[in-house]
Amino acid sequence: MRTTASYELFPDAPSERAMARARYLAREGRIADAEKAYREVLAVHPDLKPCWAECFELLRRQGRREDALHLAEGALAQFGDAAFPLALKGAALIELDRYREAIAVLEQAVEYDPDLALVWHELGYAAFRLGDKNRALLALDRAFALEPHTETLRLRGRILRDAGRYQAAEVAYEGAAQAAEHAEQREAAEREILVTRRYAFYAPRRPEDLAPAERWFAETGSVVLAAAAGGDVPDDATLVHAFLDLASDSGWRFGQVVTVGPALPAWQALAEELRLPLSGRAAFDPEAVPLVVAQRPLPGDAGWSALPSAVARGGAGLVFVLEQAAEDTAVTGADVIGVLSDAGRRHARGINVAHALSEAQHPAARWAGRRLKP
Numbered sequence: 001m002r003t004t005a006s007y008e009l010f011p012d013a014p015s016e017r018a019m020a021r022a023r024y025l026a027r028e029g030r031i032a033d034a035e036k037a038y039r040e041v042l043a044v045h046p047d048l049k050p051c052w053a054e055c056f057e058l059l060r061r062q063g064r065r066e067d068a069l070h071l072a073e074g075a076l077a078q079f080g081d082a083a084f085p086l087a088l089k090g091a092a093l094i095e096l097d098r099y100r101e102a103i104a105v106l107e108q109a110v111e112y113d114p115d116l117a118l119v120w121h122e123l124g125y126a127a128f129r130l131g132d133k134n135r136a137l138l139a140l141d142r143a144f145a146l147e148p149h150t151e152t153l154r155l156r157g158r159i160l161r162d163a164g165r166y167q168a169a170e171v172a173y174e175g176a177a178q179a180a181e182h183a184e185q186r187e188a189a190e191r192e193i194l195v196t197r198r199y200a201f202y203a204p205r206r207p208e209d210l211a212p213a214e215r216w217f218a219e220t221g222s223v224v225l226a227a228a229a230g231g232d233v234p235d236d237a238t239l240v241h242a243f244l245d246l247a248s249d250s251g252w253r254f255g256q257v258v259t260v261g262p263a264l265p266a267w268q269a270l271a272e273e274l275r276l277p278l279s280g281r282a283a284f285d286p287e288a289v290p291l292v293v294a295q296r297p298l299p300g301d302a303g304w305s306a307l308p309s310a311v312a313r314g315g316a317g318l319v320f321v322l323e324q325a326a327e328d329t330a331v332t333g334a335d336v337i338g339v340l341s342d343a344g345r346r347h348a349r350g351i352n353v354a355h356a357l358s359e360a361q362h363p364a365a366r367w368a369g370r371r372l373k374p
Contacts, residue, residue, distance in 0.1 A: 018044070019051055026058060027184075034058060046078050053118070056088050065095040083113035091122045099130040117147035121155070128159050150176040150185045157192060162207055166200035194364040195219060201362055212326055212340055213349070221366035223359045224324075226339035231350025236266040236295075239322050239338030242351045244273055246336070249357050254317065255288035255374040260304050261295050266322070281307060286314030289374045296323040296341075297332035308333025316371040335366045 022037035038055035045051065052075045059068040072088035079085045086109035093102035106123040113119065124139035136159050144152045157172035173192045180186035198218040199207055207215065213227035225242045226234050234242075247254075257271045258279050270293065271278040284290055284307060292311060298304035311317045311333075318335045326340040326347070336356075339346045359365065 016050070018048070019054065022051075023054070026054070031058065031062060049079075049084055052078075052084075052088065056091065060091065060095055063095075065092065068092045068095060081108075081112070083109040083116045083119055086112065087116065087119045087122055090119075090126065094122065094126050094129060097129075099126050102126040103130070115146055117143045117149070117152075119143075120146065121149075121152050124152075124159075125155060128155070133159050133163055148179060150179040150181070150189060153179060154189060154192060157196065161196050161199060164204060164206035166196055166203055170196045170200075194221065197364045198362060201359070212347070216324075216326075216337070216340065217359050221362075221364060221368075222324075222334055222337055223356050223365065224337045224340060225353070225356050226347065226349040226351055227355060228350035228352035233346050234339055234349070234351060236264060236322055236338075237269065238351065240266045240270050242353055242356070243320055243336060243338070244270065245353045246356050246360060247274075249353065250360055250372070252318070252372045253289070253374060254291040254372075256283065256285060256290050258284045258290050258292045258307070259294070260292060260307060261298060264295060267293055284310065286310050286316065288317075289371060290317040292317065292319045294319075294321045296325070297321055297328075297334055305333065311335075312366075312370075315369065318367060318370075318372065336360075 018041050019038070022034050022041060025031075025034035025037055035055065035058055038051055038058065041048065041051050042055065052071070056068055056071050056075075059071060069089070069092035072085065072092045075085035075088050086105055090102045090106035090109060093099075093105060103123065103126045106119055106126060109116070109119040110123070120139045120143035124136045124143060127133075127136035127139060137156065140152050140156045140159075143149075144156075153172050153176035157169045157176065160166075160169035160172060170193055173189050173196060177186050177189035177193065180189060195218060198221060199210075202210055202214055202218070207218065210218065211227065213224035216222060216224050223246075225239060225246065246252075254274060254276060256279050257267065257274060257276050258281055259267050260281055267278060274291070276291075284292070290311060292307050294304065308319045311319055319333055320336045320338075321332075321334040322338040323341050323346060324332065324334060324337040324339075325344075326342050339349060341347065362368075
């Protein structure tokens with residue numbers, strides 16, 4: 001589908017201007033208000049296909065799969081059997097994991113209009129989810145030939161990357177960045193280029209063949225210390241010692257150690273080894289090359305989320321956490337992670353500082369370009 005970032009907020013056509021408020025609300029993250037605005041437009045302009053598509057995409061991105069299908073069925077009632085509403089229905093079936101049904105519906109849409117790029121785009125996505133990468137790439141090539149679009153190139157890059165074809169994937173993402181009409185699209189494509197380069201670090205292995213810690217680095221740029229196969233469950237002291245080895249081998253030096261959350265004996269040992277005072281978050285100084293440490297990320301704590309952002313924005317220092325939930329795929333701000341955990345239980349993994357060092361030296365690591373010496 002097309003994201004709201006694909007469109008100008010203040011176009012000239014009266015029908016397009018009708019959607020400007022809904023698009024603005026969507027880009028501001030006010031999802032409920034945006035959906036209401038889209039539905040209000042549809043009540044007045046039921047033949048406005050872009051409005052149907054954008055409202056559908058809003059529901060899709062929120063994971064509201066049944067609501068997306070219901071909206072697609074509403075489009076079918078409005079337009080009858082035609083390529084566009086069938087494309088929406090096929091897309092909704094993809095989100096419901098009903099891939100073969102989706103392909104059948106999308107093939108029917110092709111019969112109605114073989115020149116509608118949206119249908120081929122969704123057909124490519126359905127084939128990808130079904131595991132037929134060759135068919136997916138052929139469909140995306142047809143979609144891009146009909147309507148060059150950054151989202152099609154991004155999907156192509158994803159398919160190629162999953163197949164371990166990293167150089168080709170990077171080319172696709174670079175094309176997506178160049179084809180982007182808006183900053184959001186370009187930034188998303190540039191992030192995928194970095195992810196692809198980190199995956200290529202493990203070539204010729206494919207993403208599916210990587211260990212969880214390796215996938216974590218590839219997806220986020222954060223290094224996991226306990227990444228070796230086997231070994232005992234590492235305790236806090238072992239993880240801190242490994243971090244100190246990594247810092248020494250990397251030549252990192254810090255001006256302060258800032259703790260967030262519980263005060264742990266491990267943090268006192270860390271500060272003593274670095275010959276630095278142990279400070280609370282109130283003493284945080286972005287110019288001092290701070291080392292921010294926590295037992296684990298605290299996503300619900302505004303104070304926690306502010307510090308990693310301040311470190312990245314200030315362009316100096318690192319964030320080190322002892323433990324990170326493996327199921328939490330969202331980037332939590334940590335640059336170096338001691339060990340991944342499942343449901344609060346740490347993975348039994350050995351420490352391999354040499355491997356962590358090789359990842360830390362990757363030009364696409366999270367802290368690339370930061371100052372790491374006072």
